[in-house]
Amino acid sequence: MLISQCFKEQCFRETSDRNRHSASHKTQSNTKKHKTHLIDIMPPFTSHIFICCNHREAGHRRGCCDPDETEELRNAFKVEVGKRKLGPLVRANKAGCLEQCEHGPTVVIYPQGIWYGKVTPADVPRILDETVIGGRILEDLRIADACLNNPQCIHLQQRTG
Numbered sequence: 683m684l685i686s687q688c689f690k691e692q693c694f695r696e697t698s699d700r701n702r703h704s705a706s707h708k709t710q711s712n713t714k715k716h717k718t719h720l721i722d723i724m725p726p727f728t729s730h731i732f733i734c735c736n737h738r739e740a741g742h743r744r745g746c747c748d749p750d751e752t753e754e755l756r757n758a759f760k761v762e763v764g765k766r767k768l769g770p771l772v773r774a775n776k777a778g779c780l781e782q783c784e785h786g787p788t789v790v791i792y793p794q795g796i797w798y799g800k801v802t803p804a805d806v807p808r809i810l811d812e813t814v815i816g817g818r819i820l821e822d823l824r825i826a827d828a829c830l831n832n833p834q835c836i837h838l839q840q841r842t843g
């Protein structure tokens with residue numbers, strides 16, 4: 683069965699019968715129904731985890747979150763999310779530099795806006811169990827408010843002089 687997606691009026695519904703589906707657009711008293719199925723198909727993420735995999739050459743003054751270019755941390759998230767069968771509610775995505783290099787390896791969890799630093803693969807199970815599932819912040823990993831996006835942060839000052 684051929685499944686295609688309808689892009690008419692931002693419908694996005696998948697259909698195997700494009701003609702019949704198109705006809706349905708004409709008969710619907712429109713906006714309300716479209717809103718309904720737009721909501722139906724929106725992925726209901728509970729957490730979207732962004733893992734910095736940015737690599738810089740050794741000796742760079744800001745350092746980087748993935749010095750070996752292995753994406754080991756991101757892979758650990760993918761494995762542990764899979765083990766807990768959290769997909770598709772939880773997604774673990776590779777990110778470029780999150781501008782928290784001095785606190786890295788850096789991870790941010792949205793929509794909660796929780797920033798973790800110095801994260802290692804060994805931390806991944808408890809991030810998922812405690813924070814993503816349990817809703818608890820791991821204070822030992824949390825990037826302090828005084829550090830987050832603060833050019834005066836002592837760690838940034840130390841690195842860049």
Ligand code: FES
Pocket residue numbers: 734735736737745746747748778779780781782783784786787788
């Ligand atoms: S290199 Fe990871 S936050 Fe900048």
Ligand SMILES: [Zn+2]
Pocket residue numbers: 784785828829830835836837838
């Ligand atoms: Zn800092």
